[in-house]
Amino acid sequence: MNLYIKPGVLNGCVKIPSSKSFAHRSIMCAAFSENECIIDNVSISDDIKATIEAVKSLGAEVDIFDHYIKIKGLFLNKIKDNLSKDKLNIIDCNESGSTLRFMIPAASVVNKRNCFIMRGNLGKRPLDVYFDVFEKSNIKYKYEKNEYGEDTLVTDGFIKPGEYTIPGNISSQFITGLLFTLPLLDGDSILNVTGTIESKSYISITLEVLKDFGIEIENIDFKKFIIKGNQRYSKDRYSVEGDFSQGAFFLCAGAIGNSISVEGLKEESIQGDRIVIDILKNMGASINIDREGINMYTNSELKSTIIDASDCPDIIPILSVCASVANGKTEIINAGRLRIKECDRLHAVCSELSKLGADITEKENSIIITGVNSLKGGCEVWSHKDHRICMMLAIAATLCEEKIYIRDVECISKSYPNFFDDFKKLGGIIYE
Ligand SMILES: O=C(O)C1=C[C@@H](OP(=O)(O)O)[C@@H](O)[C@H](O)C1
Numbered sequence: 376m377n378l379y380i381k382p383g384v385l386n387g388c389v390k391i392p393s394s395k396s397f398a399h400r401s402i403m404c405a406a407f408s409e410n411e412c413i414i415d416n417v418s419i420s421d422d423i424k425a426t427i428e429a430v431k432s433l434g435a436e437v438d439i440f441d442h443y444i445k446i447k448g449l450f451l452n453k454i455k456d457n458l459s460k461d462k463l464n465i466i467d468c469n470e471s472g473s474t475l476r477f478m479i480p481a482a483s484v485v486n487k488r489n490c491f492i493m494r495g496n497l498g499k500r501p502l503d504v505y506f507d508v509f510e511k512s513n514i515k516y517k518y519e520k521n522e523y524g525e526d527t528l529v530t531d532g533f534i535k536p537g538e539y540t541i542p543g544n545i546s547s548q549f550i551t552g553l554l555f556t557l558p559l560l561d562g563d564s565i566l567n568v569t570g571t572i573e574s575k576s577y578i579s580i581t582l583e584v585l586k587d588f589g590i591e592i593e594n595i596d597f598k599k600f601i602i603k604g605n606q607r608y609s610k611d612r613y614s615v616e617g618d619f620s621q622g623a624f625f626l627c628a629g630a631i632g633n634s635i636s637v638e639g640l641k642e643e644s645i646q647g648d649r650i651v652i653d654i655l656k657n658m659g660a661s662i663n664i665d666r667e668g669i670n671m672y673t674n675s676e677l678k679s680t681i682i683d684a685s686d687c688p689d690i691i692p693i694l695s696v697c698a699s700v701a702n703g704k705t706e707i708i709n710a711g712r713l714r715i716k717e718c719d720r721l722h723a724v725c726s727e728l729s730k731l732g733a734d735i736t737e738k739e740n741s742i743i744i745t746g747v748n749s750l751k752g753g754c755e756v757w758s759h760k761d762h763r764i765c766m767m768l769a770i771a772a773t774l775c776e777e778k779i780y781i782r783d784v785e786c787i788s789k790s791y792p793n794f795f796d797d798f799k800k801l802g803g804i805i806y807e
């Protein structure tokens with residue numbers, strides 16, 4: 376589907392969906408528990424559906440209600456009975472990197488043979504960090520096309536406790552996957568992380584959720600994790616906080632001239648993307664946080680800054696829009712990993728914003744943006760089938776001089792299916 380978006384000021388309050396990262400993790404923990412858990416405030420997106428279906432395929436029971444989901448842990452009905460351990464278990468991860476990288480080790484606690492389906496760009500995103508883990512555990516693995524021509528990874532073998540060493544600079548999702556899995560095994564483990572650790576705040580989210588579900592992990596400066604085996608997840612009720620990665624779209628919209636307040640974000644959140652508030656303040660935006668929510672005041676001009684993408688890769692596309700109209704030259708550094716997301720985001724941000732009239736240069740690992748007075752628009756742009764690029768373009772459209780036409784907008788359902796409904800409620804003008 377393609378959409379026209381007309382320029383115009385957005386005005387009002389938006390309730391931000393709940394955090395995808397916290398939701399993936401709490402669903403995994405509840406699914407691997409021995410009891411029943413109610414998880415409140417889960418926003419159902421395609422990625423979260425993928426994780427729900429994945430844990431169901433392993434034997435967890437999941438009921439989805441209006442505002443919560445109920446999960447009956449798979450330890451109750453599966454592991455103890457040792458059912459169907461030899462059957463090939465199909466796990467359709469759709470386009471969700473988190474689901475895939477969290478489930479690869481976790482599924483191999485329950486089933487010997489697993490087939491992970493990877494759609495969109497997911498089959499091209501790196502997985503090789505796990506190959507060493509597979510070899511140490513004697514898990515056989517192969518990439519192959521299934522009968523429908525879809526990319527799959529097939530694994531055969533159970534993961535074993537032990538000492539594993541993985542690099543920290545490709546994706547934190549491998550570390551999270553192992554932190555979920557190793558406590559369940561019948562022996563103690565050590566996880567060493569080498570090199571620079573990128574997206575560290577996502578590891579903190581993992582550790583926080585694991586702790587909430589009763590799992591103890593000794594964290595030695597994010598370089599070594601000491602993990603006792605035979606631990607069991609347990610919690611009756613969990614509530615998912617709001618999503619700063621999604622909130623960032625509307626907070627940035629506020630910073631570039633729309634009149635926005637957002638609700639549903641936890642002020643003292645440990646989400647790395649919470650840094651959007653500090654970055655926008657640094658750029659000169661006036662932000663007021665009170666009990667009701669976060670209010671953006673657009674009475675000041677934005678100025679350029681330096682943004683380090685290492686710990687907040689998901690908010691770089693929308694921050695690039697702010698930088699495009701800020702005074703001076705903004706440099707976004709350590710952004711190379713944006714190339715291995717749903718699309719090559721570093722390239723997509725530069726190519727699409729420059730079509731709108733931004734002065735933006737793509738470098739190997741960074742982006743240089745020199746602010747312009749206004750974005751012209753009046754052209755066709757492409758989401759690259761990536762939700763964050765699509766939402767970036769929709770927000771950029773609000774301040775363009777002429778309407779824009781965005782191709783392939785359905786990709787927003789990966790993380791924020793109601794994005795355009797919220798956009799319209801704020802007065803955004805959209806038509807097909
Ligand atoms: O663990 C998570 O919930 C995520 C980790 C990040 O990935 P990387 O660790 O690959 O940077 C982030 O980009 C992704 O959207 C969600």
Ligand SMILES: C=C(OP(=O)(O)O)C(=O)O
Binds near residue numbers: 422471472689790
């Ligand atoms: C990169 C993202 O998610 P994932 O890695 O889970 O596909 C994202 O939501 O921007």
